[in-house]
Amino acid sequence: MGGHTLSEYKTDIQIAREANKKSIQEIGAKLDIPSEHLLPYGHDKAKISAEFINSVQGNEKGKLILVTAINPTPAGEGKTTTTVGLGDGLNRIGKKAAICIREASLGPNFGMKGGAAGGGYAQVVPMEDMNLHFTGDFHAITSAHNLLSAMIDNHIYWGNELDIDIRRIAWKRVVDMNDRALRQITASLGGVANGFPREAGFDITVASEVMAILCLAKDIKDLETRLGDMIVAYRRDKTPVFCRDLKADGAMAVLLKDAIQPNLVQTLENNPAFVHGGPFANIAHGCNSVVATTTALKVADYVVTEAGFGADLGAEKFMNIKCRKAGLAPDAVVLVATVRAMKMNGGVAKADLGEENVDAVNNGCANLGRHISNLKSFGVPVVVAINHFVTDTEAEVQAVKDYVAKQGSEAVLCKHWAHGSAGVEDLAHKVVQMADSGMANFAPLYPDEMSLFEKIETIAKRIYHADEVLADKTVREQLRSWEAQGYGHLPVCMAKTQYSFSTDPNLRGAPTGHSVPIREVRLSAGAGFIVVVCGQIMTMPGLPRSPSAEVIRFNHDGVIEGLF
Structure with a gap:
C-alpha cells in the first residue's frame, strides 16, 4: 500500500514475517478485554464475545477519527497504511487507541493487488491469515x-x-x-x-x-x-x-452467529486492531462493521477507522449511511494524499513520477482542495496527511503544504511506512488536538425526509460538483414507487467510478460542468439503502491477464510468497 519500491527496503511481506507478535490475550488486555471473552483462532487472532460487547455499552464513547483519501491513482495513496500508522502513533504518544479496518476479499488478492493490511512498518498482522481465510x-x-x-x-x-x-x-x-x-x-x-x-x-x-x-x-x-x-x-x-x-x-x-463477532488482531507495534467486514465500496457502503467500530469506541479513547476509495465515495457513505444508521459522529478526519498522486492529477505519466515537478504538484492539488471543502461541509475538522515517498522532494512537499494552508487546513508529512509510529507523531498530536477541541459539529448532507431523487441530486451537486443528474422515466418512477412503499426515508448509496469526481474514470482533478447519468437503481431493503448505479460498475470482477495468483506460492523454505 505504501508503494515504495527502492531495493534497499525490505518488502512488506518480509517485514510482516519478522513481526514480534504478542499473544492475542495480551492485546485484548490493552483494551481491558478479559481472556475468557476472546474466542481464539490460533494464538494471534480472536473474536470478541457478544457478552463482552453487551457489558461495555454503558462505557463512555471514545473519539472517532476517519481516515479517507483523494481519488485513487495508480501512483498509490496508502490509506490503510496511514490508518495503521496513525493508530500506532496515537499509542506512541501515550493514548489508548485502536484501529478499525475491513477484511480483505480473496478475489482481489488473487487478482490485481495481492494483500491489503497496510504496508512497510505500518501493517496489521498476521498478514497471510488476514489475506486468506482469516476467521472464516x-x-x-x-x-x-x-x-x-x-x-x-x-x-x-x-x-x-x-x-x-x-x-x-x-x-x-x-x-x-x-x-x-x-x-x-x-x-x-x-x-x-x-x-x-x-x-x-x-x-x-x-x-x-x-x-x-x-x-x-x-x-x-x-x-x-x-x-x-x-x-x-x-x-x-x-x-x-x-x-x-x-x-x-x-x-x-x-x-452468521460467529461472523458478526468482531475480530481482534494487532499491528506490528502490538497495538489492537479490529478487522471486521468488507462491503464493496462501490455497490455498498465500504466501511468496517458497526459492531466493531462501536465496540472499539467503548474500550479505547481514540478509534481510527477508514472508508473505501476516495472521500467522494468512502467518506460520503461513511457520513451519510454508516454514521446515520449507527448514531456515530467523527471528531476529526484525516485526508491522505501523496506528492506522486498530485503529480499524476497534474498530468504527469506514471513512469515520470520520480522526477521533481512542482508545477505538476500545484496543478494536481485541485482534487485535494475539493475533497477538503467537501469534508468540511459535513461539519468536521480536516487535516491532510502527506504519505511520504522517498522520491518526494522538499519543494514538492512544501507546495502541497502551502496549497492546503490556503484551503484553511494543515498538511502534515508522515513517514510511518519507513519508520512506523516514530514517523507519524506530528500527525498523532494534530489529530488529538482536533478531536479533543470539540470543533466537530457533524451533520449528514441531507435529511431522511428528503425525496430519494433530491438526495441523489444533493450528492451529485455538492460532492461531485455536477450540473445535473440524468435519469430516465423508469428510474424516476421506480424511486417514486419505493417512496410509496415506505422506503423514501432511506439514504442513497452511489455506485460510480472511484477514479474521478465524475462518472468518467479518465476525468482527473476537480471537474465541473459534468452530468451524472443513472443507469439503474436497486433497493437494498435489509441493509437499508438505495443503490444508485452510475456508469459501468462491476459486481463480479474478472482476473487480469497476469493475475497475482500466478506468483503466490510456497517458497523453498515452506513460506508463502507473492501475497504482496
Whole structure:
C-alpha cells in the first residue's frame, strides 16, 4: 500500500514475517478485554464475545477519527497504511487507541493487488491469515447468501406457493473469487428433476447484501430482522417477495452467529486492531462493521477507522449511511494524499513520477482542495496527511503544504511506512488536538425526509460538483414507487467510478460542468439503502491477464510468497 519500491527496503511481506507478535490475550488486555471473552483462532487472532460487547455499552464513547483519501491513482495513496500508522502513533504518544479496518476479499488478492493490511512498518498482522481465510467470516457470508439462493429455487420447484415470477428473481448467487464466467449463467438445466431453467448469475461475496447487513447490524437479532427484510424476487403483479416469506432468515442468522463477532488482531507495534467486514465500496457502503467500530469506541479513547476509495465515495457513505444508521459522529478526519498522486492529477505519466515537478504538484492539488471543502461541509475538522515517498522532494512537499494552508487546513508529512509510529507523531498530536477541541459539529448532507431523487441530486451537486443528474422515466418512477412503499426515508448509496469526481474514470482533478447519468437503481431493503448505479460498475470482477495468483506460492523454505 505504501508503494515504495527502492531495493534497499525490505518488502512488506518480509517485514510482516519478522513481526514480534504478542499473544492475542495480551492485546485484548490493552483494551481491558478479559481472556475468557476472546474466542481464539490460533494464538494471534480472536473474536470478541457478544457478552463482552453487551457489558461495555454503558462505557463512555471514545473519539472517532476517519481516515479517507483523494481519488485513487495508480501512483498509490496508502490509506490503510496511514490508518495503521496513525493508530500506532496515537499509542506512541501515550493514548489508548485502536484501529478499525475491513477484511480483505480473496478475489482481489488473487487478482490485481495481492494483500491489503497496510504496508512497510505500518501493517496489521498476521498478514497471510488476514489475506486468506482469516476467521472464516466471508465463507459464512457466502454460505448464508447461497442458502437463500437454494431455498428460492427449491420453493419454485415444489409448487411456487408464493407465486414468484421466475423472470423477476433479484437474488443472485455469490462466490468470493473474481470469475467473469459466472456473471451471467443459465441455471436449472437438465430436465424436470432439476427445476425450471432460468437466467441467473453470480456476484462477488463482498457485493452481497448479506455483507452490507452484517456490517450495519447492531447485534444478531438486528441482523436476523434485516435479513428477513431483504427483497429476493417479485410476483407477476410486481409485489415484492421477502427473505422472511421463504423462512430463510433464521437459518441464515444461525450461519452468521460467529461472523458478526468482531475480530481482534494487532499491528506490528502490538497495538489492537479490529478487522471486521468488507462491503464493496462501490455497490455498498465500504466501511468496517458497526459492531466493531462501536465496540472499539467503548474500550479505547481514540478509534481510527477508514472508508473505501476516495472521500467522494468512502467518506460520503461513511457520513451519510454508516454514521446515520449507527448514531456515530467523527471528531476529526484525516485526508491522505501523496506528492506522486498530485503529480499524476497534474498530468504527469506514471513512469515520470520520480522526477521533481512542482508545477505538476500545484496543478494536481485541485482534487485535494475539493475533497477538503467537501469534508468540511459535513461539519468536521480536516487535516491532510502527506504519505511520504522517498522520491518526494522538499519543494514538492512544501507546495502541497502551502496549497492546503490556503484551503484553511494543515498538511502534515508522515513517514510511518519507513519508520512506523516514530514517523507519524506530528500527525498523532494534530489529530488529538482536533478531536479533543470539540470543533466537530457533524451533520449528514441531507435529511431522511428528503425525496430519494433530491438526495441523489444533493450528492451529485455538492460532492461531485455536477450540473445535473440524468435519469430516465423508469428510474424516476421506480424511486417514486419505493417512496410509496415506505422506503423514501432511506439514504442513497452511489455506485460510480472511484477514479474521478465524475462518472468518467479518465476525468482527473476537480471537474465541473459534468452530468451524472443513472443507469439503474436497486433497493437494498435489509441493509437499508438505495443503490444508485452510475456508469459501468462491476459486481463480479474478472482476473487480469497476469493475475497475482500466478506468483503466490510456497517458497523453498515452506513460506508463502507473492501475497504482496
